[in-house]
Amino acid sequence: MIELKEKIEAGAVKALKELYALDVEAVDLQQTRKDFEGDLTIVVFPYLRASKKGPEQTANDLGEFLVGSIDEVSAFNVVKGFLNLVISDAVWASQLAEIGNIPNYGIQPEGDETILVEYSSPNTNKPLHLGHVRNNLLGYSVAELLKAAGKKVKKVQIINDRGIHICKSMLAWEKFGNGETPESTGMKGDKLVGKYYVEFDKAYKKEIEELISQGKEEKEAKDQAPIILEARQMLKKWEDGDAEVVALWEKMNGWVYDGFEKTYKTMGVDFDKYYYESNTYLLGKKVVEEGLAKGVFEKDRDGSVWIDLTAEGLDRKILLRSDGTSVYMTQDIGTAIQRAEDFDLDGMIYTVGNEQDYHFKVLFIIMEKLGYDWAKNLYHLSYGMVDLPSGKMKSREGTVVDADDLMQEMEDTAKAISEELGKTEGMAEEDKQSLYQMVGMGALKYFMLKVDPKKRMMFNPEESVDFQGNTGPFIQYTHARIKSLLRRGKTEGIWPAEGTPSYTELQPSERELVKLLAQFPEIITTAADEHSPAVVANYVYEVVKAYNALYQQLPIMTDDNKEAIVFRLNLSSSTAEVVKTGMRILGIDVPERM
Incomplete structure (x- = not known):
């Protein structure tokens, strides 16, 4: 798909040159909006001065040129200054075949860049609670997302044990x-x-x-x-x-x-290395002394050491008290350097709530001023608080929502709803228990991760365990439905079939689903760049929604055209793989049957 976009961009550049003697290096090619017919869109307003025509006529000129010169562009339509290009069905059919032949579709090969992701960071005076749940799920998922985008990833936590x-x-x-x-x-x-x-x-x-x-x-x-x-x-x-x-x-x-x-x-989270505050809290003192000698820091009359960041729009920050003892900032400086030495890092991501935004702004500036190359790749994965319908948590009073209790509640709720809807009929008891745990944790994780990390969120356990709508169980159930359909195809000897089906006159719901699947590699790249699992979560929901629309509109196993059946089973198989991969990035398992 990337090659086709490049071909169309080159064609548009050529069109502008030949039609209007306009030299441009590139043309901005966008996904066509859902309410318009088409696949790719060119906004023509920037070219009106050269064309000396109105937006509609300019768009028509470009559209006719591209349809006449690029076989893959089968038609176009114009909406004001928007040229919407229609890609031929044969291209989409070929795209599906290509997707089906790529192992681990969407996952990029591992490159040389190593990124450390810190998450969890609990205190050893209490169990993990709801806030830790969001922290862990975000940190783990961002780590898996970066892996999928081709990074080497190290997962760590620092335990506040003193x-x-x-x-x-x-x-x-x-x-x-x-x-x-x-x-x-x-x-x-x-x-x-x-x-x-x-x-x-x-x-x-x-x-x-x-x-x-x-x-x-x-x-x-x-x-x-x-x-x-x-x-x-x-x-x-x-x-x-x-x-x-x-x-x-x-x-x-x-x-x-x-x-x-x-x-x-x-x-379902793990770590490559544990750091303990009792071991690291003195690490930064030596670095501060070195920074003092370089003039990065300054010493007050009482012996305390500070950094003046007023030029950066911040304030003065203490690094060593007058008695020589360190503060949290000092600890974080030393720990960051230790981690860089342990793993030869190119960057670090700190998964910490947004109440620490200022702290990390200061830390990152300090690390750059100290001259570390990897300091420009430090990132604070700042996230909002989790609220509950029942109100705020207070750990000292014992009114926190305990993580273990919450996860058990999710499993119990999944069991009750699954049994009520008849989702486990005919399953062995052991398989049922595994399913309840999978659905309960899937509901919890998906509900937490579909929200942009920066936003404060309200978590409602009952709402999250719903087999309809933008929820984990809805996606899990759709995956199980697809797998059941594929098993039937195998049993009946229809699928998989040799060769590529010659079915190339796609229905709108088929075309829409293939288009969505083709976007998966770009979705992973975008989500990794934005450090946002929500991008993947909501994309997977769109894929599942599109599949269910197709399932309702078209006969998959009973069409008179056998080529259409094979095509739709291939489409179902690729959809299941994308859903499974996307959910795995979120740390969520999907069932084979339900």
Whole structure:
């Protein structure tokens, strides 16, 4: 299809030269809008001065020239200044045959460019929640999208395993846990640790109330509550390497990591390398000292180190406190350099919520000023918050939507709706359970990923598990329907057939579907350039919608013309492959039967 577009562009350039003595290097060729007849469109307004004619006459001149000189252009129509070219059915039939013969159609071969994608980045004081779900699904899908576009991709996460929040869970477990373990309670380790984060908050609030009742101001009460003083002391001991505190920290973090791995497995995401903040938080200090010597940074009288970004429209940013301790920015500088050394990277993508937009603007400018070549290829995959019909989440109060609970709810909802609609009749029990999990996770992932990452979104579990409309289950069901049709074609000995069918007088619904399939490689490239799985998700929905329109309008297995049946089965097969590949990029499995 790319070669045909280039041929038509060259033909249009030649037409402008011969008709109007106008020299242009290229002509902008666009997809024809759906409400117009045609396949490719040329906007003629830029050429009116040379033609000295109105837009309709200019478009007619060009159209007649192209139909007369390019065999693949069978007709044209003009709508004001828009020349809509119609590509012949024979071209589309040939295009389908080509698509069917390309292994891994749409996927580009791996090139030399290596991109790192960071996502998840949880704290070890609580289990993963709904916000983490969007983060993980976005990060994983963007990584798979970049792979499909020919990049070498490394998936990593940084685990926030140090700080006062960790000590809060540890202290509460010491005080109130009575030696509980994941084994003794039957709880996942991350949930058990999260339980004591909530317990700390309850005890802390109680002490604050008691101090306020004794006449202290709220701020003073918060600073002087005994349990927060103990947590700070525990953090100091951890930083000093106290053997007992470090042992407790290692034990409880171990529980959390085991819990996280189970959640990641259910979610279907993975990582090539884990970074831990406890190992990386000092990495940037040496780099800051080097930047200070180069004049990139400046030192204040109190010994603190800053960078002045007012010339870039930002402000001054601290990098080292006066006591020499690092801040988050310092950590991120050091970690970025470490990753570049670990993987010989060409760029990095940080999947982090939009509340950190300013942080990453500063980080990327700093890395460029420090002179790293890969700094120009740093990208913040900024995304909006996920809202629920029930309201906002608060982790300290234990009112978050737990990721494991959400995924189980999705599976249960998929089971209930599938059984109600009779989608699993005749299936073995084991196959049913696999299907419920596939449909539930497909519904969750698709609903999350069909929305542009930058937008804030409302997640409604029931709405997402719908077998009609722009949903994962609708796409999954269509794939299963196609596979059933292909099995029937094989059983009846109709498909696959030798050679290419001579069927070349396409119906509108057939032509529309082939056109959509032909766009798949460009869709992947566009989505990768925009770091947006939503582009792929909504494209796959358009493909499925077009297939269902064809399925309703045309007899696939019962046409009198056997060549038409073979063509439609070939079209069905290519549609299934594109749907499967597109959904796989989103991290979604599609069933063979339903």
